[in-house]
Each structure stands twice: as structure tokens, then as C-alpha cells.
Amino acid sequence: MSADPIPPRLSVRGLTKSFGSTRVLQGIDFDAVAGRVLALAGENGSGKSTTLNILTGVLPRDQGEVRLDGQPFYPRTPRDSSFAGLRYIQQELNIFPNLSIAENLFLVELPRAVRSLPFIARRRMHERSQVLLEQVDLTVDPHASAGTLSMGERQLLEIARALQGDARVLILDEPTTSLTEHEIRRLFAIIDRLRARDVAVLFVSHNLEHVLELADDVVVLRDGEITLKNHDAKRLTTHDLVLAMVGHSIEAQFPSRVPPKSRPPVLQVIGLSEPGVLEGIDFSVAPGEIVGLAGLMGSGRSELARTIFGLEPHRQGEVIVEGRRLRSGDVRAGLAARVAFLTEDRRRDGLFLDATVADNLALVAISGFATTPLGCINRVPLAAAVATVGRRVKLNSANVDTTPVRRLSGGNQQKVVIGRWLLSQPKLFILDEPTRGIDAGAKEDIYRLFAGLSAAGVALLIVSSELEELLGLCDRILVMHRGRIATSFARSEFERSAILRAAFGQAESA
Amino acid sequence: MSGLSSPKTAKALLRGAPLVLVALVWLGFGSAARPFLTLATLTDILVQSSWLTVLALGMSFVLLTGGVDLSVGSAMYLAAVTVGMEPAATPVGLGIATALAVGALLGACNGWFITRLKLPAFVVTLSTLFIARGLGLLLSSTRIVYPSPAVAQLGRTTVLGVLAPAWIALIAIGCAWGIQNRTSFGIYVRAIGADAEGARRAGVPVPAVTWGVYIFCGALAGLASLILLSETAAASSAYGQNAEFLAIAAAVLGGTSLFGGRGTLSAPIMGAILITSVQNGLAMVNANPYVYPVITGAIIFIAAVIDSGRLTLMKRLERRRILAG
Numbered sequence: 001m002s003a004d005p006i007p008p009r010l011s012v013r014g015l016t017k018s019f020g021s022t023r024v025l026q027g028i029d030f031d032a033v034a035g036r037v038l039a040l041a042g043e044n045g046s047g048k049s050t051t052l053n054i055l056t057g058v059l060p061r062d063q064g065e066v067r068l069d070g071q072p073f074y075p076r077t078p079r080d081s082s083f084a085g086l087r088y089i090q091q092e093l094n095i096f097p098n099l100s101i102a103e104n105l106f107l108v109e110l111p112r113a114v115r116s117l118p119f120i121a122r123r124r125m126h127e128r129s130q131v132l133l134e135q136v137d138l139t140v141d142p143h144a145s146a147g148t149l150s151m152g153e154r155q156l157l158e159i160a161r162a163l164q165g166d167a168r169v170l171i172l173d174e175p176t177t178s179l180t181e182h183e184i185r186r187l188f189a190i191i192d193r194l195r196a197r198d199v200a201v202l203f204v205s206h207n208l209e210h211v212l213e214l215a216d217d218v219v220v221l222r223d224g225e226i227t228l229k230n231h232d233a234k235r236l237t238t239h240d241l242v243l244a245m246v247g248h249s250i251e252a253q254f255p256s257r258v259p260p261k262s263r264p265p266v267l268q269v270i271g272l273s274e275p276g277v278l279e280g281i282d283f284s285v286a287p288g289e290i291v292g293l294a295g296l297m298g299s300g301r302s303e304l305a306r307t308i309f310g311l312e313p314h315r316q317g318e319v320i321v322e323g324r325r326l327r328s329g330d331v332r333a334g335l336a337a338r339v340a341f342l343t344e345d346r347r348r349d350g351l352f353l354d355a356t357v358a359d360n361l362a363l364v365a366i367s368g369f370a371t372t373p374l375g376c377i378n379r380v381p382l383a384a385a386v387a388t389v390g391r392r393v394k395l396n397s398a399n400v401d402t403t404p405v406r407r408l409s410g411g412n413q414q415k416v417v418i419g420r421w422l423l424s425q426p427k428l429f430i431l432d433e434p435t436r437g438i439d440a441g442a443k444e445d446i447y448r449l450f451a452g453l454s455a456a457g458v459a460l461l462i463v464s465s466e467l468e469e470l471l472g473l474c475d476r477i478l479v480m481h482r483g484r485i486a487t488s489f490a491r492s493e494f495e496r497s498a499i500l501r502a503a504f505g506q507a508e509s510a
Numbered sequence: 511m512s513g514l515s516s517p518k519t520a521k522a523l524l525r526g527a528p529l530v531l532v533a534l535v536w537l538g539f540g541s542a543a544r545p546f547l548t549l550a551t552l553t554d555i556l557v558q559s560s561w562l563t564v565l566a567l568g569m570s571f572v573l574l575t576g577g578v579d580l581s582v583g584s585a586m587y588l589a590a591v592t593v594g595m596e597p598a599a600t601p602v603g604l605g606i607a608t609a610l611a612v613g614a615l616l617g618a619c620n621g622w623f624i625t626r627l628k629l630p631a632f633v634v635t636l637s638t639l640f641i642a643r644g645l646g647l648l649l650s651s652t653r654i655v656y657p658s659p660a661v662a663q664l665g666r667t668t669v670l671g672v673l674a675p676a677w678i679a680l681i682a683i684g685c686a687w688g689i690q691n692r693t694s695f696g697i698y699v700r701a702i703g704a705d706a707e708g709a710r711r712a713g714v715p716v717p718a719v720t721w722g723v724y725i726f727c728g729a730l731a732g733l734a735s736l737i738l739l740s741e742t743a744a745a746s747s748a749y750g751q752n753a754e755f756l757a758i759a760a761a762v763l764g765g766t767s768l769f770g771g772r773g774t775l776s777a778p779i780m781g782a783i784l785i786t787s788v789q790n791g792l793a794m795v796n797a798n799p800y801v802y803p804v805i806t807g808a809i810i811f812i813a814a815v816i817d818s819g820r821l822t823l824m825k826r827l828e829r830r831r832i833l834a835g
Contacts, residue, residue, distance in 0.1 A: 078713070090711070094705075094708045094711055094712050096701045096708070099700055099701060099704070107697065107701060107709075107712050107714065108712060108713040110697065112694070118693040118694050118695050119692055119693055120693060120694060120697070
């Protein structure tokens with residue numbers, strides 16, 4: 001018999017977890033090896049977050065075995081888990097902009113001058129900050145406020161914080177979503193360095209290109225089961241991953257549509273500019289047409305959408321909806337022209353979480369039902385309209401009149417917001433990241449709904465970070481780069497690589 | 511380009527809005543009543559604002575964490591009654607210690623209900639507002655109480671040419687600054703102010719820190735009470751009434767947000783000086799005493815309007831820029 005093999009850094013065997021009668025993890029096995037990057041992929045609801053929550057001590061497991069360097073590892077709190085060397089960087093960064101960089105680094109264990117007194121040893125804190133910051137190539141003054149850092153730098157700051165002490169496993173949850181391409185390169189270089197330092201990195205991402213680029217090992221989850229396990233990620237393709245994640249190829253997710261006939265446009269944007277944000281935007285959207293706005297985070301996609309709807313002002317240019325010119329920064333004008341707008345952040349801007357589904361649905365359209373002389377609301381037709389829309393968006397909710405929105409799943413919440421705008425019968429529907437954080441089933445429902453709207457002659461303008469989604473849905477894709485429309489692609493010209501190049505500012509024409 | 515259109519100048523001006531407001535009030539009253547803008551009056555104002563500064567300092571910590579303490583006025587009364595019940599031979603040190611202890615104890619009760627029973631701060635401190643005043647009335651049998659001569663003397667003692675109340679306020683400011691910047695507690699308070707949920711996730715002991723903040727606020731209310739008591743040398747049953755609102759107003763005037771997260775140490779100080787300046791100035795122009803609350807209220811309102819405008823403007827200036835230049 002040979003000598004005992006070195007146990008993997010983190011080993012998971014037969015992990016199961018149920019919520020009530022739903023089994024969300026059905027016995028999964030995988031290893032994270034020191035000095036390698038393990039990518040964990042899967043749709044929302046596949047069991048990814050549950051796995052992470054168990055590993056980090058947020059949830060207890062039902063059954064199964066987890067070992068860290070061969071020792072049983074069952075943390076009961078995130079603190080336990082972090083103390084054992086498992087460091088978790090969540091998608092939503094935990095940086096306090098009003099604290100200094102050094103204070104952010106040592107927030108939990110601030111070095112003290114005297115052990116039993118709460119006074120901070122500032123010099124020691126700053127010296128140690130320097131060392132940690134160097135590990136992630138961050139050349140910033142530790143005294144400076146963390147609020148001055150860019151998103152990419154904040155991410156590196158989080159990593160520096162995670163590297164304190166004995167960091168054995170580093171979990172990165174969607175670390176690239178809010179970074180620029182340059183920042184992503186920088187992050188990947190740091191992760192490479194961690195590999196050399198024998199840290200086991202667990203990388204969770206929806207961005208399959210990033211997964212393939214970075215990972216050594218890949219585990220794909222679907223419905224709580226592992227559908228793909230591979231130890232040579234360089235040989236995989238995105239198509240393999242999607243197949244494992246969704247169970248069928250991407251194309252099948254999208255409904256087939258007849259391309260709309262050319263008709264006079266619903267929306268015309270002419271020379272739209274706002275200093276420092278948008279520059280010379282020209283395009284139009286015809287009835288029934290689905291136009292996608294692609295581009296990197298921070299390219300001005302969302303700003304353009306918000307400007308058209310009037311949530312943000314513009315200095316020059318015109319937004320014309322069905323021949324009517326909308327005033328800059330006037331949401332009411334947009335509403336009057338029957339423009340609907342689905343915001344990026346439904347929880348913050350869109351929904352009243354404690355109100356019922358029906359009340360949330362009725363909100364936008366309510367004035368249209370105030371038909372009596374005193375402006376009282378005519379309840380019967382309103383209730384009927386609400387019920388119709390609920391059916392149209394396939395709301396899987398038992399009772400729209402009593403269920404508070406808070407209790408719905410993310411997908412159903414999004415359907416409520418969409419349904420609410422449908423009640424006002426929009427001519428133009430602008431949607432900012434309509435399927436972010438939504439499970440595959442709800443996504444398909446929403447795609448089908450878009451196809452239905454398009455067939456009914458509604459013009460749709462969709463902002464999305466998921467290129468697959470735009471490729472599958474749109475008649476035309478406009479690619480934004482630094483506040484301008486870099487290139488426009490018609491459906492027949494759709495090509496992933498060309499669109500990505502345009503998004504990175506390397507347009508063919510340039 | 512004019513100075514105002516440069517974002518940097520505009521930002522600096524907006525940040526300094528409370529200071530500008532104080533200057534405007536001083537100039538306004540100075541032109542209405544000559545003697546206002548003298549060194550003697552301005553020094554007076556600084557000394558008179560000592561107790562409110564101390565009170566607002568504690569309040570600003572509470573506001574920073576997104577809470578509120580409505581009971582500080584009653585805490586002041588209860589502390590004053592307790593100090594007044596001490597024997598005539600009581601030295602200054604014991605008086606200060608008593609006042610601090612009474613305030614801290616009440617703050618600890620507030621903090622316990624808020625962090626352990628998870629009741630809203632507004633409700634808890636509204637209850638203790640009545641309870642503490644009631645206790646004070648019971649203890650004093652509603653009679654006016656008088657501090658020991660040593661405590662009363664404190665208000666007239668000068669050290670290095672500056673009156674003791676101002677020194678106490680300065681020491682309190684120094685301590686608050688040290689706590690905020692040099693202790694883990696202070697850093698935790700600021701982290702909670704920025705994002706309580708994030709702080710909890712980062713491992714900050716949020717309930718313990720929050721509790722500490724109410725104790726700190728209570729203790730400073732006790733100290734504020736002692737400062738005021740040393741100046742008035744007597745406390746009637748209305749002592750400290752509505753002080754909580756003055757403290758909140760002072761903190762907000764200086765730029766502390768009522769919704770948590772935003773505020774610096776200079777905010778309560780500037781706010782307290784501003785409020786005291788207004789009251790002092792009104793006395794100097796012989797305004798009808800019944801007009802005071804109206805003017806004070808109006809100034810708070812104006813400051814709030816300026817503050818909200820300031821925030822919108824700041825947000826605009828700090829908006830992300832996509833294009834270069």
C-alpha cells in the first residue's frame with residue numbers, strides 16, 4: 001500500500017438538503033483541490049446557493065459529509081466557517097465606503113494596542129494593510145476612504161480581507177458581474193497567483209466564458225443534482241455547460257417568432273446626448289420589434305433606457321414616441337405616451353413587498369379605472385383586468401388578492417412587475433435586465449410573454465447582460481460602448497464574437 | 511468658467527453648508543443688533559451651547575445607527591433630580607459621576623429593549639421619555655431641586671480663561687472623536703451606519719454595538735444635564751423638556767441623516783451652535799419670547815430644505831460618468 005494520499009482541501013460527499021418536502025440537494029459529491037480553481041455552475045434554483053450556504057455555515061445540512069483537509073467540517077455560523085479558513089466573498093460586496101481601506105480590511109479583528117482595551121493600534125493596522133494590499137496588487141493608501149475605490153478595486157479589497165490569516169478556501173460568488181474588462185483581467189491574474197499559493201478557489205459564475213477561462217475543474221448542478229463533472233475544463237465548450245445546466249440547448253428556450261413587418265416606428269431617438277453619460281444616440285424601434293441593448297456594465301445601457309423613459313435628463317436630442325416628443329426628465333410624459341419601464345432593481349424601485357399581488361398589479365393602471373365623477377375607483381372592472389393579467393403572465397400564485405408579494409419567488413415577483421405594466425397597455429416596453437436572478441422556468445415564461453407582446457404590436461427595448469438572451473430574442477441588437485452606440489446588428493448578422501468585440505470597443509469599422 | 515460651475519468648488523461649498531449657515535445667522539443678527547458680533551457674545555454663545563452640543567453628540571451616534579433616542583430630555587431631568595438629592599457637601603466629581611451613571615443606566619434600559627426585545631427605538635424611547643420624567647417627578651415631589659454648591663459653582667469656574675462648561679464639552683467632543691476614530695466600537699458604529707446588514711454579515715456584533723450606542727447617548731444626556739444644572743443652579747419639573755427635539759434638530763441641522771448612515775462629528779457641534787446663536791440673537795433683538803419657537807422651527811425647516819437640496823445636488827455631481835472628460 002502506498003502512503004496516504006493527501007486529502008483534497010475540501011471534500012463534499014452525499015450532501016442532501018430539503019426545504020419542507022422539496023429536496024434542493026440530492027446527494028452531491030465534489031472536491032475542491034488546493035492550488036486549483038473549481039467552478040460551480042448552474043441556473044438559479046439549481047442548488048448552488050444552498051451548497052454555498054451549507055459550506056459557509058448559514059444552513060445546516062440534512063445528510064452527507066464535508067471535510068476540510070480531511071477533518072470533518074460542519075460550521076454552525078459564517079464566523080465558524082471563516083475562522084476555519086473558508087473565506088466567502090459574496091456577489092454583493094461588503095465594503096463600507098465611509099470607513100478607511102485599512103478599517104475595512106481589519107473590520108472584524110482590528111489590531112489593538114492593548115489586548116483587553118478597545119483601542120486600535122493604528123500603525124500596526126496600516127503596516128499590515130500594506131502587506132495585504134500588496135498581495136492583490138492594490139497600490140492605494142490604506143488611510144484613504146474605501147468610497148474612493150472603483151468596483152474592481154473594492155473586489156480586490158475584499159479578496160485582500162479574505163486572505164488574512166490562514167485562508168484555505170476562497171469562494172467567489174459572481175465576482176465579475178460589475179467589473180470592467182480591464183478589472184476582470186486584473187482579478188484573474190490575482191486568482192492565478194492564489195492558485196500558486198495553494199489556495200483552493202471555488203468560483204461561482206453565470207458567465208460561462210469566464211468559467212471556462214479560469215477553471216481547472218467544473219461542476220454543474222441542475223435541480224440539486226450534479227449533471228456535469230469535469231477535471232479538464234479547458235476542453236469544454238459553453239455549449240456543453242449550457243446543456244448540463246438547462247438540460248436542453250439554448251435555442252429551445254426561446255419561442256419562435258415571425259419577424260415583424262416594417263411599419264413606422266413607435267420610438268425614435270434622435271441625437272440623444274447628456275454630457276458625460278450619453279453621446280449622439282440615434283435609433284428607432286418599430287411596432288412588434290424586439291431591440292436589444294448590449295454592452296458592458298457601465299457602457300451606458302441602463303442610462304439610455306432610463307433617459308428614454310424620463311428618469312434621467314438629457315441635454316440634447318429628442319425622444320419621440322408615436323410622433324410625440326417627450327420632455328427631458330419627465331416620467332409623466334413617458335407614461336402618457338404609454339411607455340412602460342421595468343427597472344433593473346425590482347425590489348427597490350418596483351414592488352411594494354408587503355402589499356398583495358392584486359394591489360401591486362393594479363398600481364400603474366389604477367387611474368384608468370377611476371371613471372366615476374369623484375375619481376373613485378370602479379372596482380369590478382379593475383379586479384377583472386387584474387385577474388386577466390395575472391393569467392397572462394402565468395403567475396403561479398394561489399391567491400392574488402391575499403398573497404403578499406414578499407412571499408413570491410423572484411421569478412413570480414418579476415412577473416408581477418411586468419404584469420402591472422401590461423395593465424396600462426403599453427406601446428413601448430423598456431425592460432432593464434428583465435431576467436436577472438430568475439430561474440430557468442420563469443425565464444421561459446417571460447420570453448414567451450415577450451413574443452406574445454411583440455405579436456400584438458408592442459415595441460420592446462431590452463437591456464441585458466446576457467448575450468444569449470438577446471441573441472435568442474431580438475430582431476436587432478444595438479451594442480453600446482462608452483455612452484455611444486458602437487454597432488448595430490440585424491438578426492441575420494448576429495454573431496457572438498462580433499458583438500463582444502463591439503462591446504469591448506474593437507468595432508470592425510474602427 | 512465661474513467658480514460655482516466647477517464640481518469641486520460646488521462640492522466643497524455644499525459640504526460646508528452648515529458653517530455657511532452659522533455665518534449667515536451671525537451676520538444677520540450682527541447687523542440687527544450691534545453687540546451681537548462681539549467676541550464676548552460669541553464666546554457666550556459657545557459656552558451656552560455646551561450642554562446642547564454634548565446632548566446632540568450622543569444623539570448623533572444614535573441617529574448614525576438609524577435609531578433615535580426620544581428619552582434624553584427626561585434623562586436630563588432624572589439625572590438633575592438625582593444630583594439634587596445628594597447632600598450639600600457633594601463634590602463636583604461625585605455630581606458628574608452620578609449624572610453620567612443615571613443617564614447611562616437609562617440608556618442601558620433603552621438599549622436592552624431595542625436590541626434584545628427588538629422593539630423599535632422610537633417606541634421604546636417614547637415610553638422611557640414618560641417613565642423617566644415620571645420617576646423624576648416622584649423623587650422630587652415636583653419641587654424644584656438644587657445641586658450642591660460645589661456643582662453650582664462649576665458653571666462659574668474658569669480654567670485658563672474659559673468657563674468649565676465649555677471645557678467639559680470640549681472633553682466630550684475629544685472623547686467622542688477618539689471613540690469614533692480610534693476604537694473598534696467607533697468603527698463598528700460607522701460600519702453599522704453605512705450598512706447594518708452588511709456589518710452583521712462581516713461579523714460586526716451589531717446588537718452589542720447598538721446597545722453601547724444607547725448607553726453612550728444616555729451617559730452624554732446625564733453629562734449635558736449636569737452642565738446645564740451647573741449653569742442654572744436649579745431644576746424645575748420642566749427641566750430638559752423638549753431637549754430631545756433640540757438635540758435631534760442640532761444633529762440634523764449639521765447634516766446628520768435622520769435615516770441613519772450619514773453624519774460627522776462636526777454636525778451636532780455646528781447644529782448646537784446654530785440653535786444657540788439663534789436663541790441668543792433673538793434675545794438680543796428683544797424679540798417676543800413666544801416668537802422663539804416659531805423662528806427656531808423655521809430655521810430648522812430651512813436647514814432641512816437646504817440639506818435635502820444639498821443631497822440631490824451632491825448625488826448629481828457624483829453621478830457616474832461614462833464618457834471621458
